[in-house]
Amino acid sequence: MSIAARCGSCRRELPLVQLVQPGQGFRCLFCGFAFAPGYATVAPGVGARILATHTALVTALAALASMTGGRLRLDQATVVDPVANALPEATTTATATATATAKEAGLARRKRAHWWARGAGAQPAQQPRPAG
Numbered sequence: 001m002s003i004a005a006r007c008g009s010c011r012r013e014l015p016l017v018q019l020v021q022p023g024q025g026f027r028c029l030f031c032g033f034a035f036a037p038g039y040a041t042v043a044p045g046v047g048a049r050i051l052a053t054h055t056a057l058v059t060a061l062a063a064l065a066s067m068t069g070g071r072l073r074l075d076q077a078t079v080v081d082p083v084a085n086a087l088p089e090a091t092t093t094a095t096a097t098a099t100a101t102a103k104e105a106g107l108a109r110r111k112r113a114h115w116w117a118r119g120a121g122a123q124p125a126q127q128p129r130p131a132g
C-alpha cells in the first residue's frame with residue numbers, strides 16, 4: 001500500500017515511502033525543496049507513522065469486513081471523512097479518485113468551523129447523518 005505525494009515546488013509526484021529515511025532531510029527527491037523546514041529530523045518519523053497506520057487501518061477494516069460480512073456495516077463517511085479533512089486541499093492524484101466522494105462531502109461541510117479551530121478541548125458529539 002502506498003501513499004503518493006506531490007512536491008509543492010516542482011509539482012512532481014513522489015511516494016511518501018521515499019521520504020521516511022531520516023538522513024535525507026525530508027526534501028524533494030527531484031528539486032531538493034524542503035517539505036518541513038525546521039522539522040526535518042521528526043517529519044520522516046511522522047511520515048513513517050502515517051504509512052504504518054494507513055496500512056493498519058485498511059488491513060483492520062478488511063479483516064473486520066471479512067468477519068462480519070453484511071451483518072455489520074461501518075458508516076463509510078465516519079471512517080473516511082476525518083482522514084480526508086486532515087489533508088490540505090489540492091492533494092488530488094490519480095489514486096485519490098477513490099476518496100473523491102468523501103472529499104466532496106468534506107467540501108460541502110467546510111463552511112462549518114472545524115472542532116479544533118474553535119478552541120474546544122474535546123471533539124464534539126457526532127452529528128446525526130441522514131440514512132443512505
Ligand SMILES: [Zn+2]
Binds near residue numbers: 007008009010031033
Ligand atoms: Zn520538487
